[in-house]
Amino acid sequence: MRGAGRTVAVLVTATALAAAAGPAQAGHRGGRLDQPADGFASPRTVLKTGTPQSAGLDPAPLERAWEAVTGFERAPDGGHPLYPGAVLTYGHEGRVVLTRASGHARLHADGAGTLLPEGERIATRTDTIYDLASISKLFTSVVVLQQVERGRVDLDAPVARYVPEFAANGKAGITIRQLLTHTSGFPAFLPFWSSYPDPASRRQAALTAKTVNVPGSTYLYSDLNLITLGEVVHRVSGRPLDRLVAEDVTGPLGMHDTGYNPDPALRARIAATEFQSAPDRGLVWGEVHDENAWAFGGVAGHAGVFSTSRDLSVLAQTMINGGTYRGERILSKASVQQMITNENTEFPGDDHGLGFELDQRWYMGGLASPRTAGHTGYTGTSLVIDFSSRSFVILLTNRVHPSRSWGSVNPARVAAAQGLAEALALKSRQGRDAWFSGTADARTATLTLPVPASGPAELRFDQLVDTESTDLLSLEVSTDEGVSWAPLPYRLDDQVVEGGHAVSGRRTWDRARAALPAGPSLVRWTCTQDANLSGRGIYLDGIRVTQGRRTLLDAERHPGLLTAENWTRARR
Known part of the structure; x- marks a missing residue:
């Protein structure tokens, strides 16, 4: 921190006193950062294409952001590029104002980064299908809230009511809400893929795992929370998670390129991920990258969903509309509001609704606010939805191709979100500037x-x-x-x-x-x-x-x- 030793009269923070912040102004205007919108957009809003100018945006920051995103595809001296390819999409006020693709969906011949011959490389397209990794957690969360609306799940009920074996190892009191907000006490990760011989034993191990913190005492992001929730919705509905997502989310919304275990015929459109040696899978391409999700058969609450920028745009607009799109309602407005209302006020900096992360400047950049929701994925993906400006930013990369060790994609995530933040107009209070x-x-x-x-x-x-x-x-x-x-x-x-x-x-x-x-x-x-x-x-x-x-x-x-x-x- 700079300025140590100086007398500082005022400290200004993006997240401090968020609870004290008053309601957003009602006089919202398209393209204005300083006139945030209340509530949700009209449920009749359907995405159409447009220019940044048509949506009241300054195109220059968007172009600078795109230059930054593509720049990370080039290796710095003595280092590695952050990813071989990327798709970036901006949406604002019901318009998709930019969608671009760059680089390669498949580029490397081995884990060391040897380049494929030109004829074997696959260029990234705007409809390239990406492994979303942990953005999959949002789909599980939506399904959970759907079951709540149908009266099959109570957010404050113990998980063991729906999955009796979950009570093992002192977990009888952990609630559905605690799983959704990552306050259950579970460890961040356990290697089920290597410790158990088959999907059934791995799932049982996940459900009966021990906690590492007293439930409710700590925020600790954990895959086990969403793995458990995937089993909860299966038990209460009688349908497995992949069917629930297909029949109740992606099907109604027309997200035709989104789902688990993509058809092998689509492989040429799918971004390749890592060359894995443990487990010995070789090039992971067209199958889920996450080892545990793969070991569960490709369907799990924490990972496994593949999608495109276009489909995620529809999901983002559905949330901005308050749960509906093209006349199909997948959630009530109240449920969407629960997904984007901070439940973790006792854990400042770890703001989280019932599914979405909130106000995370480390990947939301200048869009971060108490009404900005999103999620990231380990493979190099991110989704940011800014409800105050009715905007969204989608960045899809395959940063684990050829190796997960080549670096963090966070600088690209921030650059992408910052581009839209700076494109939004901010008018002076008095005069012209x-x-x-x-x-x-x-x-x-x-x-x-x-x-x-x-x-x-x-x-x-x-x-x-x-x-x-x-x-x-x-x-x-x-x-x-x-x-x-x-x-x-x-x-x-x-x-x-x-x-x-x-x-x-x-x-x-x-x-x-x-x-x-x-x-x-x-x-x-x-x-x-x-x-x-x-x-x-x-x-x-x-x-x-x-x-x-x-x-x-x-x-x-x-x-x-x-x-x-x-x-x-x-x-x-």
Whole structure:
């Protein structure tokens, strides 16, 4: 963290006080970051293609994001590329404004990365089918909520009510809700594929596994939670998980390229994954990459679903619509709301609804907010749905081809999401532009205003803050021409900000007021950004110094009064 040792008056975080954030503004307009939408889109919204401009978006950040995504296909000096190919899709306000494919779905001849001959390589297409890995958990979660709606499952009932053998090893009290929110106490992973001889014994081992934490005491993301839920829905419905997903989710939504164990005839359209030696599977291509899901026969609650960018776009829009698409309702609005409402308030930073991860800046970038939901997959996939702007970002890669050890795909995930965040317009509160801190990493920006000699006065300004918790904003005052600085407390509506956290991630402007000391002084805003994950940035506008009804300084009319270092004037 930069700025250690400095007096910091205000710390601004994207996730702090999310529970205190007020409701989104009703006056939502397409393409506007600063006018977040309430609720869901019209259930009649059906995806159509369009340009970024037609949806009110700036195309330039989308193009920069695409350049970044494709750039990760090239190996840095002495290193490996992050993935051989990718598909990126952006949707906003019912329009798919960009879908592009790059690189290769199959490129390597072995686990060391030897390239195939040109004639044997397979180029990525926009309809390439990808192994979604843990995004499969969302399909299981949807099916669970469907069973809840049908009265077959109670979220707060013990799992053992539906799967009696689950009570083994002291698990009688673990609930369905705890499985969905990863607070059951299960370990993150167990190697069922290598420890048991057949699918039946592996499934039994998963159901009777021991916990490593007291249920409800800890958030620990675990495949075992969703493996168990896959068995719960099978028991209560009498249909296996793959049939439930096909008949109750993908079938009604027309997601024809989505499902488990894809037809071998589709192999040429499927992105290859890893060359595995343990287990000795060779090139995994057209079969699920996850070893446990493979050992369960390709169908499991935690992994196994294959899909395309087009099909995932339909799923994302269905969620944005509140559970319906083209007249087919797969979930009630109340159930979708449960999926995207934070259940893990006791575990800050691990926000999770009944299925979706929430407000995770490490892959959602500048789109992260309490109303942004998503999931990632180990094979190199990610889905981000921003309900406040009615947008989605889908990034599909086969980053484990040829080896899982070649690096993390998170930089590409962040770049993809950041592109859409920056494409959304953000209008100044007053006038045509506002002071903008920028989104560059590892830098400090200062904005300084001299206040002439006078009696006690008041500083007024508007601010919109969207940063991660370690990107700091301070407001300070100096009465000795900048030799020393002291925190300057200020009020945001009914919240006093003094060495604490200001609400961030709401995407709305706040009016700020601060009492200034008598006599000449300097006022300084300092934004200190760490080495990564900058969010959408900080905006300041309408900066004035008043004394009663008298305006002493108006930096809105005279921006030259301010001395800016790394702050710029922005109109979007």
